[in-house]
Amino acid sequence: MIRRLPLIATLSTYILIFLGVLVVGFDAGLACSDWPLCNGRIVPPMEGIILVEFTHRTFSSLTGLLIVWNAVVLWRNNPSDRLVRILAVTSVVLLILVAVMGGVNVLNKLPSGLTAIDMALAVLLLAVLVVLTVRVGRNAGSDTVETTYESVDKLNRMKGMYKPALLTAGAVYLETLVGGFLKHSSAAHTYVHPEAPLAKELVTTYNVAEIVMYVHMLTAFLVVLALFLLLVYARKQKVFFKQSMSILLLLGLQIFLGFFSLVTKLELLTTTAHMAVASAMVWISVHIAASAKFSETKLIAASPSEDQFPFNRTVVTNG
Numbered sequence: 001m002i003r004r005l006p007l008i009a010t011l012s013t014y015i016l017i018f019l020g021v022l023v024v025g026f027d028a029g030l031a032c033s034d035w036p037l038c039n040g041r042i043v044p045p046m047e048g049i050i051l052v053e054f055t056h057r058t059f060s061s062l063t064g065l066l067i068v069w070n071a072v073v074l075w076r077n078n079p080s081d082r083l084v085r086i087l088a089v090t091s092v093v094l095l096i097l098v099a100v101m102g103g104v105n106v107l108n109k110l111p112s113g114l115t116a117i118d119m120a121l122a123v124l125l126l127a128v129l130v131v132l133t134v135r136v137g138r139n140a141g142s143d144t145v146e147t148t149y150e151s152v153d154k155l156n157r158m159k160g161m162y163k164p165a166l167l168t169a170g171a172v173y174l175e176t177l178v179g180g181f182l183k184h185s186s187a188a189h190t191y192v193h194p195e196a197p198l199a200k201e202l203v204t205t206y207n208v209a210e211i212v213m214y215v216h217m218l219t220a221f222l223v224v225l226a227l228f229l230l231l232v233y234a235r236k237q238k239v240f241f242k243q244s245m246s247i248l249l250l251l252g253l254q255i256f257l258g259f260f261s262l263v264t265k266l267e268l269l270t271t272t273a274h275m276a277v278a279s280a281m282v283w284i285s286v287h288i289a290a291s292a293k294f295s296e297t298k299l300i301a302a303s304p305s306e307d308q309f310p311f312n313r314t315v316v317t318n319g
Contacts, residue, residue, distance in 0.1 A: 003136055003137055003140045005069075005070050005073055005074075006070055006074065006129060006132045006133040006136050007133045008066065008070075009063075009066050009067050009070040009091075009129050010126065010129040010130055010132075010133050010283070012059075012062070012063045012066055012067075013063060013067070013122070013125055013126045013129055014126060014279055014280075014283065015059070015063075016056075016059055016060055016063045016122065017119070017122050017123065017126065017275070017276075017279050018272070018275070018276050018279070019055065019056045019059055020056060020118070020119060020122060021183075021271070021272045021275040021276070022052060022056070022268075022272055023052055023053055023056045024115070024183060024184060025268040025271055025272055026049050026052045026268070027049070028049035028050070028052040028053040028056075031048070031049040031050045031052065031053040031054075032044065032050065032053050032054065032057070035102070035103040036057075036103065038050065038053070038054055038057065060099070060102070064095055064099065067091055067092065067095050067125075067129070068092055068095070070088070070091070070132075071088035071089065071091055071092045072088075074088045074132070074136065075088050075089075078136075078139065081135070081139060083135060084132065084135055084136060084139070087128055087131060087132040087135065088132065090128050091125060091128050091129055091132065094121055094124060094125040094128060095125060097121050098118060098121045098122050098125060101117055101118045101121060102118050105118060115184045116177070116180040116181040116183075116184040116185065119180040119184065120176075120177050120180060123173065123176055123177075123180075123279060123282055124173075126279060126282060126283065127169070127173065127282055127283075127286045130282075130283055130286045130287050130290065131286060131290045133287075134287060134290035134291050134294060135290065135294060138291075138294045154239065155295045157237040157238060157239050158237070158239050158240070158291065158292050158295035159292060159295050160233065160237050160292075161230075161233055161234065161237055161239060161240055161288060161289075161292040162289060162292035162293050164226070164229045164230045164232075164233045165230060165240070165285060165288040165289035165292050166289040166293075167226045167229065167230075168223070168226040168227055168229075168230045168247070168285045168288075168289075169282065169285035169286045169288075169289050170226075171219070171222045171223045171225075171226040171227075172223055172226075172247075172278070172281045172282050172285050173282055174219050174222070175216070175219035175220055175222070175223050175278065176275075176278045176279070176281075176282060178212070178215055178216045178219045179216055179219075179274070179275070179278060180275070181212065182212050182213065182216050183271065183275070184202075185202040185203045185212070186202065186203055186204075187202075187203035187208065187209040187212040187213065188209070188213070188261075188271075190203050190204060190205065190206060190208075190209035191206065191209040191210060191212075191213050191262075192262060194206040194209075220254075220255065220258075223251060223281075224251070227244070227247055227248055227251060230244050230247070230285075230288075231244050231245070231248065240288050240291070240292070243284055243287070243288050244288070246284055247281055247284050247285055250277050250280055250281050250284070251281065253277050254274060254277040254278060254281070257270050257271075257273050257274040257277065258274055261274060
């Protein structure tokens with residue numbers, strides 16, 4: 001159960017990000033005019049965009065409790081693993097920041113572009129929980145490490161994937177941040193509908209919206225370059241190739257959804273799916289990076305001693 005708990009918290013956070021995108025898509029962020037209550041009530045009338053916002057808030061509360069519970073359980077059950085404890089505390093800190101930022105957005109009616117900060121923190125929280133899940137899984141399997149030359153060789157190859165995976169994760173996160181700002185600031189709306197900009201939004205001129213759009217395309221190009229490097233390493237090292245290919249497929253789907261959003265004038269379904277795919281890419285790339293990084297500690301445990309393998313593996317040929 002302890003091993004599954006961080007995974008459940010990660011999945012719940014992913015769903016929460018998806019619901020947050022729906023709130024932005026339906027323009028329901030201010031459907032509840034106060035916080036933590038909704039229009040002065042604990043349970044408001046379930047109708048229209050109020051239902052969308054209240055569902056998001058309710059699921060946020062449940063996810064928050066789950067993350068706190070996860071942190072407490074991992075803190076108590078990992079007294080010797082300092083990193084698990086640091087990650088557990090970090091997840092709670094990020095959770096608090098997400099909640100406070102959400103409340104500040106509602107109470108102070110901040111410009112829409114600044115609400116992207118809330119999304120950026122939520123995606124960062126997702127990444128921390130992914131790392132925590134990998135670490136706890138690694139600890140759970142530490143008692144069954146194989147000390148064969150094959151297992152050590154595989155761990156060595158996994159170790160070599162850390163830097164390209166970390167680069168890919170960073171590029172995907174950057175692209176997600178810019179994409180979130182593009183949506184939250186209404187730059188995407190202004191770019192698609194230059195004749196009818198939203199007066200009260202952060203980006204209301206086509207020139208600025210065009211710059212933001214080009215920056216988003218540039219970050220997408222950086223993801224392509226980083227992912228190409230990751231695939232080269234994965235093929236060379238013969239590890240994480242399927243996971244790397246899944247990121248490539250998701251990237252192709254994301255690009256398709258991005259252009260389809262422009263063609264359909266930002267249809268809610270495509271823009272929501274676009275963000276869901278981006279978050280999935282963050283999840284997988286961070287998982288690869290964390291797995292590669294933690295293979296170093298497994299490598300130390302799995303390295304065969306001279307007593308186990310007293311003879312070098314040499315090939316003798318006649319002549």
